[in-house]
Amino acid sequence: NAGVTQTPKFRILKIGQSMTLQCTQDMNHNYMYWYRQDPGMGLKLIYYSVGAGITDKGEVPNGYNVSRSTTEDFPLRLELAAPSQTSVYFCASSPETGGRETQYFGPGTRLLVL
């Protein structure tokens, strides 16, 4: 049981390039999330999904896209990278919402846009 895995661990992008951050979970969780964490700040929600085929915007969705074709995978797409997207990105999953159930986080992807 690997939990939540993310690839790559680190990536440098040039302005205007695109990339996909991969996220996979093997816990059969319905809910999945993408967060970004800027230096010295808390995590902010980018997008989330409550099940395959269903996604919704979080607090900071601009510049990103997501898809959820399977329960296991929840990739995050950056179409035109900008320096403001330099951050650490965390994917998370949870079995349900409701408050008490915690979210399980991946190790993160560090992205640098130059």
Add this chain to the structure above:
Amino acid sequence: DQQVKQNSPSLSVQEGRISILNCDYTNSMFDYFLWYKKYPAEGPTFLISISSIKDKNEDGRFTVFLNKSAKHLSLHIVPSQPGDSAVYFCARNAGNMLTFGGGTRLMVKP
């Protein structure tokens, strides 16, 4: 705007003493507050939570207190250990989304 704030960016404590991490919120509509712990180059891991219907929740060395009138919660770690050195985030879970505070870096000195 539902905010969660941690006003102390860092805290240094001697091993064996109590660590107290604080968190304030600006809206009373919530179900649960959670505390997460984060080591460098790792994702956050869940530590402890508290429901809005409770004032206190305890799990081993960790206790979370909720003061609804002051809109304040705190995490107590007793006794503190060097392995507790990490960044601690409080978060509010309302519906599908977690809202995080900015984090407090705890350093426990041997």
